Amino acid sequence: MPPQNTGAEFGKLTNVDQQDAGEDASKQSSKASVFVNTEPMREEQVQNAVKFLSHPKVRGSPVIYRRNFLEKKGLTKEEIDEAFRRVPDSQPSEQTAGANQANTPDIQRPAQSQALQPGVSGSAGVTTLSRTSSRYSFHWSHALVAVGFLVVSGAGTAILIKKSILPRLKSWIRKIVLEEEYNQLESTDSKPTVVEEASKAAKAAAAAAVELAKANQEILTCRNEEKRYFLDAVSLLNQQMQEMKLMTNEIRRLEGNLEILYSSLGQRISNSMNSEGICIFLFRIHVVGKFIFSLLENDGGFASSSGASYSRREDYQVNQTSSKPFIVNGKRDYGLHSVTSSSQPASVEPSSAPHPKSYMEIMAMIQRGEKPSNIRDIDDSPPNPNQQPSNPRLAPRAKPWEVGQVQHNSTPVFQSQVNGKDLNSSVLDNSDNAVPRWQAKNARIREIDNGVENNGYNAASSQQPIKRTWVPPQPPPVVMSEAAEAIRRPKPLVQKEQILDDQSVHHSSDISDKVMESSELSKSEGQMEGSSTNAVLGSAEILEES
C-alpha cells in the first residue's frame, strides 16, 4: 500500500471525525489492516522453521523461547503459527505428557522381552515401536531402547564367546602345555647356568649398591645447600626487622616531639589566635596525629609478619598519603613516595558504558547477597481497590498533529484551568534564539507571564493557538496584541478576542514569521493604548500591514 494514500485517507477521516458510523467502520477496518502484517507467508521461512522445530534439542525447550527465536529471525506470526501447526505435536500441552509416558513403557517392555531371544532383530523391533510411539515418551523409549540394546549385545557376546573363543582358548592352552613339556625336556642341562646366573646377580647387586651410595651423597650436598639458603634468608629477615625497629623508634620520637609541639602551640594559640583559627589549626594537628598513630599501628602489626608483607605496607602507606592532603615534614624521612593511588578504572567493561562508581558498589553488594541499607518496607497496594478516579476537570486538548477546523467549543470548560502563570514562564528565556518561531512563542509567553489573570483569554487562546500554531503560517502579532491587550484589560475581552480570533483565522495565511521582530512588537504595543476599540483597530492595522 503506498503510504501517501493511507495518509490521505486517515487525514480525511480525522477531519470528519464526528460523522457517520460508516466511516468509523471503514476507519476501523483500515486500522486493522495497517497494524497487521499483510505479507503472504514465505514458504521457505516456514520450512526452515519446521526443520528448526523438529530438531530434538529444540523440542526440549519451552515454547516461548522457540517462538522468540523465530521472531528474532524475522518470521511473522502467521508463519510461526503455520510452522507450529506443521510440526506434529510441537505445541506441548504438558498435562498429556505424563499420561503418555505412563502408557508407552508398558507397551515397550513386553516388546523387548520378545526381542531378546531372536537377538538383533529384537532391537530393530524396539526401535520401530519407539518411532511410532508418541513423542511425549520419546525420552523413555529412547532409554529403554538403549537398555534393550545393551542386554542384547551382552547376550550376543556371551554366546559368541561360548561358541568361538572358548575352543580357541583351549587349543592355545594345549599348545602352551606342549611347549612347556618340550622345554622341560631341554632344561636338564641347566645347572651350570645357575652358577652363572648367581654371579650375574651378585654383580648387579654391587652396581646397585654403588648407585645408592652416589644418590645418598647427592642428597647430602643438597641438604647443605638448603641450609645455607635458609641461613641467608634468616639473616635478611633479621636485617629487615632491625630496620623496622629503627623506624618505629624514629616515629615514636617524632610523635613525642609532635606532642610537645602540640601542647606548646596550643598554649600559644589560646593566647593569640581567634576561635575559628584555633579550630582549623587544631583540626589539622589532630589529623596529623591520627595519621602518625595509624602508621604506628601498621608498623606494630607488620613487624611480626614475614617479609612478604613489606610491599603491602608500602601500598597502605601510599594510600594513606593520597587520602590525607596535608604536609608533614617528617613524612619525607620515611621514604614514602607520593604515588597517586590507582583511580577506579573508568570503564569496567570495555564494550559497555562506564557505570558510576556507586553503581558498581551496589552491584557488588547485591552479588554478595547483601541488601543496601537504605531500602524501606513500603506498602504501595491500593488502599481501596474499587476507588473510582475523580471527575476530570479538563476536556482533552487538541494535539498539534490533529489538524482540524477551528472548533469553538464551550469556553466555560476551560475557564477553570490554565492560569497564565502556568505557561512555562520559568522556561522562557531569552530571545537569543535564531529561530523566529520559537522566539515568537517565547515572547508570547513572556507577555502573558507579566501578570495575566485572565482565564477567559487563556481559554479562548489556548484553544485557538493550538490549532493555529500547527498551521505553519502563524499570526504572532495577533497573539502579541492579544497578550498586550490582556495585560491592560483583564476583564471584558472575551467578545473582543473572539472577533480578533475570527480575523486572525482569515488573515493567518498572510502573516509570516518575520513579523516577529521586536520592533514590530513595540510598535504594536505602542498602538494599543486607551480603549478597547483602539486595540481592535491596532491589531487590524498590523494584520493589514503584513
Next chain:
Amino acid sequence: MPVFKTPFNGYSVKFSPFYEDRLAVATAQNFGILGNGRLHVLSLSPNPSQPFTEIAAYDTADGVYDVAWSESHDSLLVAAVADGSVKLYDTALPPTSNPIRSLRTFKEHSYCVYSAVWNPRHADVFASASGDCTLRVWDVREPSSTMVFPPHEMEVLTCDWNKYDDCIIATASVDKSIKVWDVRSFRVPIAVMNGHGYAVRKVRFSPHVRNLMVSCSYDMTVCVWDFMVEDALVSRYDHHTEFAVGVDMSVLVEGLMASTGWDELVYVWQHGTDPRAP
C-alpha cells in the same frame, strides 16, 4: 533553567498533556537495581528562586521505571513498577487514596519489556519494545499481539510512534542506533541513525515537527535528530553527568524539552538554549 533534584535515581519524565507546567518523574532507588521507588508530580512556577514545586509524591515498594499521563483524564497517571505491576494514580484525590488500582496484563514477550507507547491516532493500538529483541504492535481489542518483528539484533530499549504519520515508529537499541520503520513494510527501515556512543535509552518524536525526534543515551547526551535529512543530527546536549535515561518533549509548548538521569537531576529547557543556563 530550572533543575529539580530527586532523592532517587531518575528513570523517566513526562509532560502532562493537560497542563503546560506539569511533569511526572519516575525514580528508583539504588539505580533501580534493588530498592524503593517514587513517583513525583512537579509543577513549574515563574518564581526563579523556587522553579519547581512538588504537587505530589507517591512511594512504591519497588522502583518506578516509567510513567505515563492519561490523554483523556487530566489527573490520572500510570506508573510501571519494577515488580511487574502497573499502578494507576489520581492526583486529584488525596494521597492516602492512591494508588487507585493495578491494571491489565499483556503477556507475550519472553524477556523484560522496556517500553510501551500508545499510538497517538488510534486509541486502541500500542507498541511494546522488549529485551527479547522484538517489537510488538498490539490492539487492546485482540487477545494477542497483531504484529511482531525484530528491529535490532540486540535488545530494543525504546519505541515511539510518529505523531504525524501514524504508521511510522522509531526504535532504539543497545546497538547504539535508532531506526525508523514503517509498520506496513517492516523489513527495511526508513532511516538508521548512528551517532550515540552507547546504548540509546529513550526516543521521542516531536509533537510539533513531523520529522524531529529527541533521544537520550548512556553516553550522557540528549540528541535531537531529523530523520528525513541526510545528516540527521540536529543538536546534542551533554548536560547530564550520569546516564541520561528519560527525555520528553512538551505537547503544549513547542520546543520545550525535559530530561532526567541517574545524576538525580531533572532539566527543563527550550530547544536551542543551554539547559544549564540559569
